[in-house]
Amino acid sequence: MPVAVLIVVLAAYVYALVAAPRFRIPGAIGGALILAGLTWYLIVSPSEPERAANLISVEDLTLDRLELEQTVRGATLRGRVENLTETAHLREMTITVRLFDCALADDELDDCATIGESSAIARVDVPPGQLRGFSAHYIFPDRPAVIGVLRWDYRITALRAT
Numbered sequence: 189m190p191v192a193v194l195i196v197v198l199a200a201y202v203y204a205l206v207a208a209p210r211f212r213i214p215g216a217i218g219g220a221l222i223l224a225g226l227t228w229y230l231i232v233s234p235s236e237p238e239r240a241a242n243l244i245s246v247e248d249l250t251l252d253r254l255e256l257e258q259t260v261r262g263a264t265l266r267g268r269v270e271n272l273t274e275t276a277h278l279r280e281m282t283i284t285v286r287l288f289d290c291a292l293a294d295d296e297l298d299d300c301a302t303i304g305e306s307s308a309i310a311r312v313d314v315p316p317g318q319l320r321g322f323s324a325h326y327i328f329p330d331r332p333a334v335i336g337v338l339r340w341d342y343r344i345t346a347l348r349a350t
Contacts, residue, residue, distance in 0.1 A: 282310075285307075
C-alpha cells in the first residue's frame with residue numbers, strides 16, 4: 189500500500205510540474221529538498237540488522253544446562269537461554285564453539301591444543317523475561333582425533349532481537 193501511495197504522489201507531482209508552469213521552480217526546489225532529506229535519513233539512520241543487534245546484549249542473557257553432543261559430522265550444542273530484558277524479544281544468536289584436546293580434564297584451556305572452531309546460529313524465540321531451549325549444529329572439518337580429554341568452550345558472537 190505505501191508503494192501505491194508513493195506512485196500516486198509522484199504522478200501528481202510530475203503532473204503539477206508539467207501542467208502548471210508557475211509551479212516548476214518552487215516544485216523543483218521542493219523536490220530537491222525532499223530528495224536531500226531522504227538521502228540524509230538513509231545515510232544517518234542505522235540499518236535494520238544494526239538496530240536488531242543493538243536491542244539486546246550478551247549480558248542480558250543467561251545460558252544454562254549446556255551440552256555438546258558429538259555427531260558423525262560435527263556436534264550439536266543444546267541448552268537453555270533466558271532473556272533478562274524487559275522489552276527486547278530474542279530471535280537468534282550466533283554461538284562460536286571451540287574444541288580443545290587437553291592432557292588432563294582439569295587443565296587450563298590455554299594449555300590445551302585447539303582442534304576445532306565453528307560458528308552456528310541458534311534460532312530461538314524468547315520473549316522478555318522468559319526461558320527457552322535451543323540447539324545449534326556445528327561442523328568441524330578436518331578435526332583430528334582426540335588424544336587426551338576433549339574439552340570445549342563457547343562465546344556468543346552475535347544477537348538479533350525485535
